Amino acid sequence: MLFSFKQQHQILKEANTTEAVEAAVDELKSFVKSSTNLTVDAVTELVDFVSNVSKRAKDKKIKVTKNIMVAMVEITQGIKENGRFAFAPGKNISENRKNKEKLVKAVTALAFEVEIDPNEATFEITAGSIQIKVKQYDGTDFPKLQFSPQTTKDTAVKIIVPEAATRQAWNNGNTSSRVKRETTTRRSAFLYYSDDTLFYSDKNATSVLAAEIGEPVMNLSEPVIIQHKDDVLKYGKHPPSGESLKVLQTKLKCMYWDFNLSDWSSDGCCLNSENPPECHCNHLTNFAIIVDTANVPKDVALSIVSTIGCTLSIIGLALTILVHAVHRGVRKRRPAKILMQICCNLLVAYLVFVIGVERTSNPEACTFVTVLIHYFMLTTWCWMAVYSYDMYMSVVKVFRSSKAAYLQRVAAFAYLTPAVIVILNVGITVGYFDQNKKNEQLCDGVTDPLPISTYRADNMCWLKEYSLYFGFLLPVGILLVCNCVVFATVLREITCKKLEVQTSAMERTNKQTFLIAVAMTAIMGITWIFGYLMLFSTDVTYLRVMSWIFAILNTLQGFGIFLLTSMRSKDLRNVWWKPLRSAVSNTSTTWARFSKSTDEFAVTTSLTQQQSTMTNSK
Template identity: 30%
Template sequence: MNGARCTDIVDGHVCTCLPGFTDASCATDINECAPIPCQNNATCTDLVNGYNCTCVLGFTGKNCAQITYVCGTRVCSRFAKCFLTEGNYSCHCKSGYVGDGYTCQPFCRKTQIFVQALNQSVTFNKTNVGETANSQEICSNGRPMASVDCVYGAPAGFAAIKSPSCERTILSTISQIEDTITAKEISSTIAFFKLATKIVTVQDHVFEVIDGLEIILQVVSRQQRQITTNVMYDAMLVAEQLTNALTSSSNINTIDTTKNKRQKQHLLEVLQNFANYVEIPQDITNFTLTTEQITLQIFKPTTARSGRQLQNKKYSDIRFAPAPKSQHAAEQPVQLVVPGEVIDQAATQLRKETQIAFFQFNNDDLFSSLDRVEVVVSAQIKGYDPATLGKSISLEFSHETKIQREVPVGNGVLKNVVTRTQCSVWDDHQQVWVPNGCELVKNSFPPQCKCYKLANFAMLVDTKILPSAFLMGITTYVGLCLSIIGLSMTIFVFLSVPKLRNRQPTIFLLNICICLMAVCIIFLISGNQIGNRIPCYMLTALLHYFLLATWFWMTANAYTMYKALVKVFQISSKLSGRNAAIIYLVPLAIVLLNMGVTVFNTDIKTYRPDNILFESVYKSRHMCWLRLYSLYFGFLLPVGVMFLINMYFFVAVLAKITCCKKKIQSTAKVRGLGRNFQIAISMICLMGLTWIFGFLMLVAEDERHQTVMAWLFTVFNSTQGLSIFIFNCVLNKGVRDAGRDWVSTKTRKTQVSTTGTTTNTRTTNHYTSSKI
């Protein structure tokens, strides 16, 4: 294999492997990454007869042992100083900046400032650029006396101080909002809301602040005004602080739940509508505003082609990929792409240039739902909200991979964990996450969604723990062991007793027992192979094959009795090799066809080793067995058909035995076939009932019904072999009599042999004495 040269020798051959391969057939690729040759946290990729090191920033060379970045290059932030150390370097932010040295954020130092309006000095603590500092001094009602924004500069510094009167209230501020309100007054009002909601409680009119924001929004909307980015940023801070107040544990106990949910939805709508009126400066195409929990990015779409009239413009796709929550995160938590065709449709319908606003919420506090999500994103185009988009919006949720890795799947847990992911949109009216208009891209990794509407999007991760899995597993293993013992004893009895071995039904029973024993053994082995992909596929196929073969042998047995009693054919005591081969080859063909359609046509094409969310269309994730359509059409359908055929044969045989005894060849034959018929129908009913329970377990939606069906299926399925031994040996009088006769014959032969040996010994002794 792998281009090796084969040399013929006596009684064998020798393979001369190419560099990079080993073992007797040169099938194993030597892993040159073991032991790890790459240094300085580099990533090693195994190649054929070699390896490749992907160096981290600052290192180079085959093994990433050489330092490439020195302090003369721009590896550190421009606001940091670089220090060389032995074999390495380090970055430290300059005075007036904070960060890890690679990213340095300016900040405003703790400052005391005299405020003329207050006629006193106030103190502002150390604050990062882009954040608002509140004074340490507070009013009698608990509100800070003043606030100030920390802005960029050289160095960073505080901007103009806002110090509304301590007597100013939220209600008095709202009452002054009129249509004639100026842009400066809007900015001042929302800035006051930001200051007032810093310590807001239920008694401080949370709901009135939301109503005040809506009144301002209505004024802006009626007059088609635009608001500045600073006003939008303050509105985001107000919304964040109101959300914290609405979701705090102290407020949950005092606010009516229904009203609380309604106000959250109201606040969400107001905040997102504010974004439709933000003015984008002429010289930029997009900007981003970020608070601790909310990120807003607004785009002015750009055309892919220029020099055309508006109706002929083709817009470029817009990608919203907000920064991670933490600067140490390796990837964005979510990416959202709006295709250019959607923007074309909006521009055509609105007949003007438009802008797109994206929100990211780092938690779901504004979404009052029992389904918990980590990140919510939204996309909106002012004035454009069709029921269905012509082309889907695509989303990629990178953060869900971390959630999935934390779910214990496979062996080593007492309870089985099943995880389900669902792409969802927020229903504003029902206030729940629904899958309408969104679908999960099959086997995408990281998980991707396609959505056909503009809305709030989220990825739901539903983790269920199946109850009593440990006890059910113990029951299964004990039952399987008992079944193997019962099947072994059945095979021994029917092969050892000549009267039983030469009967026509024995060949069917022995093959049924052999197939079922293989099923039990495979099932016992498969429990340790759930996490091994290829072995689990093979065990699933073998389990599928031997279960189908069992049903085919039972159907052949029923057909034989049907021909013997109903059609009154003379049946040979031996089954031809051709017929036996057909019985084994037909289920093999079904298994191969099923694998061809699922494994080779779908799984192999979509599988990726790093995709922990991969869902096979052939086998289940939590056991080595079929799933979905592979189970329905590859197993349940043929088993269902054979079950019906068996029942038809048995009804016909039963009618013949009970109604037409005189027409049958002999009474002895009637009794013999009657006993075999009872045993056969008992086996069919047992296995048929087992898989009826299995099917009801699959379709059950209620957890209690599913548990009951699972227990019934487990008990019946794992004790089939023991039941066969009881039906065919213990309860079968003919088998007991034949066995008793065989034991008696063996005993007599032993006694005769012993007597003969004793007589010969005596004769020899007498002859010897006479000679003497």
């Protein structure tokens, strides 16, 4: 059928009449409707034909009658529907992009040139996913223009062109040939595409709305407003309809089709993210709103496991602190005091984690929660280093000093070092980068519902990227390596050099301290080794497995410390086991007495009733 296109081109070249064009478009309209799968060559020739007609119309060589305009819109719709093969992704990208742009330009030009009945002053057409409305104005007024297409979807799009745009295009020193031809008659043309098929891009664009008033209009003092009343277009985080196990994180961008770039651009446009969202642009062209939606599924099983693990750790840490505080002989020892500091800081970190790690709806509160978890996790690791250092000084160096002065120095290290790291991290990320990283897609004065933070993650109140790498994992890695070196040194001294100790009790204490330190470092160290391993791959299955292992180990750290310290030692175990056993025993005794009394009362009542019955019978 390609010969028919060539024949129509020849007819168009030779004929300068509107009737010849009408005959050609009628034949092509029938062909496009009957073709189920247009080839690339067929689409190219059809687009060339439409483009040539629009050029002749602009040069006033032919008139664009209603019949021609209707046929052209139906041909365009047919190309969209039946050109799926020609427009398939990855096929003839350059040719596709050129054809689509030529078709959009041609349809817009034809809409502006279509003949309009003076009595009606309006021309409207709907063909499939394309709607066009052209309106003619007489006089010297500069009205505010509005257009809202009729759609079958539960959406509503509306474009508002301010008076500044019409004034600038129609009367502000404009001397173009078109304005000279029609000094008192002006037009506005609005085009609506319910999808982005004719705009070649990999971006997820919604419906496209175009406005044309005759001349390019740039740098408007009042912006053109495009309203999108669509329940799907909610900027921010929200659960999808009927879903409780997912969270949608939706970002919106106001864009226009830049024919120079052959792609969507946001220059001169911004988003007012209120409900409904609005795009404000300082020029007129083809507008769309780009939707970037990330579907974040909630791993309910992992969340439950984490909650249970954190609860067990909180209970274990609280019991460990209580046991060491009650036991007089243990609480006076320096290793026990350091151990209590470890437990207290880790306990606070767990409590803050359970209460606030998912409070991402409030950005400021989420950042504060991240700071607290960051700080107390670092202080825990610093006290772990102090515990190892104290063991080294006691076993290897046989160091003796004032307890008060020593604990003050190590406490200053354990609390001030994390404070410096956190303050530097927050100051650089939140105080500098986040303040200077303004979302250019949003209009001035609009609060970003999804602020970009370089300090914390979007889906949880915890560190991300460089804040995580340099503000936490690097210090923890250094402390972990230092602990391993200390353990190796102490182990060599204990096993190889046979240190001379004053008593066998001291030797047992040193070995016990060493084993506890190694075990605690192993529990926390292995946990964060899996945290490091999560950085080495982006494979979904790999990350899910590592996340499960990391979450289980991380949430059970506190309970593991309780088992090591308060279960392993008989003295400490008796602190909580004896009262618990005594309470259980007393409860059992009380219950037995209560049951016995109940049985005796029941027997006595039964005998009384029998005696009463016998007396009454007599």
